[in-house]
Amino acid sequence: MTTDTRLLDLDARVPQTTPYADIDGVRAYDLGMRRSALMAYKRPTDRIMANVRDGMTDLVEVGFNTGLLSLHIAGKLPHLAVSGVEENQNLVDVAEDNLTLAVWANTEGDVEFELAKLSRLPFPDDSADIVFSFSSLHRWRRPVETLKECARICKPDGVVIIEDINRHAEEGHITFILQFVKEGGDEFMRSLQSAYCREEAVELLDQAGLQDWHVVEEDLGLVISSRPLEPVSM
Secondary structure (H helix, E strand, O other): OOHHHHHOOOOOOOOOOOOOOOHHHHHHHHHHHHHHHHHHOHHHHHHHHHOOOOOOOEEEEEOOOOOHHHHHHHHHOOOOEEEEEEOOHHHHHHHHHHHHHHHHOOOOOEEEEEEOOHHHOOOOOOOEEEEEEEOOHHHOOOHHHHHHHHHHHEEEEEEEEEEEEOOOOOHHHHHHHHHHHHHHHHHHHHHHHOOOOHHHHHHHHHHOOOOOOEEEEEOOEEEEEOOOOOOOOO
16 A cells, blocks of 8 residues: 555545554563653643643643653653553553663653553542643543543643544654654554544544544644643744
């Protein structure tokens, strides 16, 4: 299948039935993300850091993949507790390995990873200052319920920030990423085909009763937030 053919096959969303089902595949994905993490995670990191305020105590990542973003954020904010929840056992196992390496390297940060259903987050109401998610929404099994959970655990003066790829992003952004990821192109395209477009994200928010939340298209991605956010640069 050629790249041009793939790019034309993005009208309908194609959910992934068993993402990250192979532990060796997860380790290969994690290694690739480590090599590109500083670029891939710069904007979400800057966005989270821009919303940190004095007196905050708890951050929660919903769908932490292999834990790299939580570990990166925790290293920058060692005085805050960062908790991550993931429902894929293979991702949790690799994230725990990454956490062990961070501990051995004496990396500052208070991080805890947990296996649990994203649609039933193991946190009390109004307990998190910032609820964030990056590159995970497209594989949420129950997105409407998970969005409700994100809203439930976020403090009234906190913020929810959810970032993921946009299936209807401009083809120029898609081809750039394909050139960058190279051998990971097929995996990227599967993720992109399972991602939501802006209109679908708005519909999910409507179904969750979160009509006052915001959805912004940004290069290759979508940014969903519980309140308006200041733009951040690459």
